[in-house]
Amino acid sequence: MSKGILFVLSGPSGVGKGTVCTALRGKLSELVYSVSATTRSPRLGEEDGVNYFFKTRxxxxxxxxxxxxxxxxxxxGNYYGTPRDFVEKTLESGKDIILEIEVQGxxxxxxxxPGGVFIFLLPPSLDELKDRIQGRGTENQATIDHRMSVAVDEISLMEHYDYGVVNDEIDCACKRIESIIVAEHCKVKR
Amino acid sequence: MSKGILFVLSGPSGVGKGTVCTALRGKLSELVYSVSATTRSPRLGEEDGVNYFFKTRxxxxxxxxxxxxxxxxxxxGNYYGTPRDFVEKTLESGKDIILEIEVQGxxxxxxxxPGGVFIFLLPPSLDELKDRIQGRGTENQATIDHRMSVAVDEISLMEHYDYGVVNDEIDCACKRIESIIVAEHCKVKR
Structure with missing residues (x-):
């Protein structure tokens, strides 16, 4: 049996990583979603090993x-991380796994x-990203400006990724990522 | 405007390159099909620049x-070839082009x-390929054996290709190739 492939979905804050990842999970039932470890306390209804692996400091x-x-x-004040063990066991079992994480992570x-496939989710434009960050309506102007400047810095890191996917419509972005998953399985070098 | 991408579809004789390529053209109207040059005479209904570029020796x-x-x-006794000019002009105009050719070509x-994307079409198994070659019903055993040994040699050249696509069902093979086309357009290095 061949091993699964690790797909890493990242992109600047506000680009819609979480929404796209949730949509993908709904479409690709065979794709395993990486469960993070965290030191924060479980919220009501959160299960250990499902939502997070809850750990002490x-x-x-x-x-x-x-x-x-x-x-x-x-x-x-809390730690978050991706357990290597869960990822490696999933890949060994022949299943693909997807990680949705921040650009630095x-x-x-x-x-x-290095054998993972790194996908960078892009906003259709910087104006659109600003709208999305402002649209949350929870932040003041200084925070918005700061987040925009962080986003611009993060976008400049796209060159380290294998693919860039524009998140214009969730459905279109999902289809592009599905195509990337199919294509990667056809690669001769695997 | 960004340039188009050259896709090369190849694989052993009998694997179904022509059938898959025709099916793809039906589905992807924006994909340009490379027109070969040849020294053979036009057959009834064949048009210069459409079926072939007809050339003297x-x-x-x-x-x-x-x-x-x-x-x-x-x-x-006749020459066949792929004109560079037609391929380059198509790519410059921003359109993708697909070449369906033999493994050596x-x-x-x-x-x-080297910037092209090389796709190798594979039979589901060697037995299946033999069935397909025999199924044409036009060749004797010695010819079939020879073609099978050529096919095995050709399959060993797959390592020089970017992608390997199994032609189990034409529709599935087409979907994989469509995914490869979408994924290649998302590549950051382009």
């Missing part, structure tokens, strides 16, 4: 120490897993 | 001399056009 730091995470980051994964 | 030899062919071969194209 000590457990998480041990995982970092033992190279058991493909990437990790700290966000508002994806570059960490690329170092540890 | 002298014209054809001049084209070889002037590097105006991406590949060429002689077959039962495809490798000649690769030398002159």
């Amino acid at each position: 000590e457990q998480f730091l041990d995982m970092i120490q033992n190279d058991q995470l493909l990437e990790h980051a700290e966000y508002v 994806a570059l960490q994964v690329k170092e540890k897993f | 002298e014209q054809f030899l001049d084209m070889i001399q002037n590097d105006q062919l991406l590949e060429h071969a002689e077959y039962v 495809a490798l000649q194209v690769k030398e002159k056009f």
Whole structure:
């Protein structure tokens, strides 16, 4: 049996990674979604091993120490990361797995897993991205400006990715990603 | 405007390249099909520039001399080849072009056009390929054996290609090739 392929879906904050990933999961039932580890407390209804692998701070730091995470980051006081073990076991079983992560995290994964396929989700335009960030309606102007400048920096990192997919319509973006998955399975070098 | 992409569809004789290519053309109207040059005489209903570019032997030899062919071969006393000019003009106009050619010809194209995307069409199995070659019902056992041994040699050249597509069902093979076309357009390096 051939091994599965690791697909990493990333892109600037606000581009719609989560929405596209959820839509893809609905369409491709055989695609496994990577479960992150986190030190934050479970919210109502969240299950260990389904929504997240819930870890204590000590457990998480041990995982970092033992190279058991493909990437990790700290966000508002909690750690988040991608357990290597879950990814490797899924690939060994012949199934594809998809990771939806931030741009910096994806570059960490690329170092540890150069055989992965790195997909960068792009906004149709910077104006459109600004609309989407503003559209959340939860942030003031300084925060919006800061997030836009971070997004522009992140977009410049696209050159490290294999594919760039424009998220104009969720359905079109999903179809492009589905095509990338099919094409990667046809590659002779695999 | 971005340039088009050259797709080369090849594979062993009997694998169904022509059938798959015709089916693709029916589905993807924007895909341009490369027109070959030949020294053979036009058959009834064949138009110059549509079915073939009809050339005299002298014209054809001049084209070889002037590097105006991406590949060429002689077959039962006539020359066949792929005019470079038609391919380059199509790509410059932003359209994709597909070439359906023999394995050796495809490798000649690769030398002159390394930016092309090389797709190898595979039979589901060698038994299936033998059935298809025999199924034509026009050849004796020695010819069939010879063609099978050529096919096995040709399949060993697949490593020089980018993608391998199994032609189990024409419709499935077409969908895989369509996915490859979409995915190649998403590649960051383009």
